[in-house]
Amino acid sequence: MMISGTTRTDWMLDSGVIDMGFHWMNALSDHSGEISQLLDDVFEDVEEPRRNTEHECADMRLFNHPNPFNPTTTISLIVDEASAVELVVYDMNGRLISTLHRGNLKAGRHQFILEGNSLPTGVYLYRAAVGDQVLTGKAILIK
Secondary structure, three states: OOOOOOOOOOOOOOOOOOOOOOOHHHHHHOOHHHHHHHHHHHOOOOOOOOOOOOEEEOOEEEEEEOOOEOOEEEEEEEEOOOEEEEEEEEEOOOOEEEEEEEEEEOOEEEEEEEEOOOOOOEEEEEEEEEOOEEEEEEEEEOO
16 A cells, blocks of 8 residues: 555655655565566576577587687687588678688597787677587677
């Protein structure tokens, strides 16, 4: 129940022009179970975001660190079996910036350095292709 002419629900008169809304905390805590259920219903089909920058598929994993970077970042590619691999870097306009590797790699972890000294600040996409599988990641250069 509210006092007429105010948003207060605790029967206390506002003491000044500004009402910060703190009194709502008690009113909301009484309904926290209902609010939780409402939020659960709203977000039921929303997938939890990934907390790291690693991208993976059946035969490989791809990530870079540090990210954002300046002046270099290490792009790591982990392949589960020996394969022909192409690892390339593009800018956000789709222009090829660098081919970091094109050829065969043994199974295991491989690291490639992306140099940012001659590149402008921006987002760069790196793409690894192994057979018909392709992974893409983002590297952010900040100068």
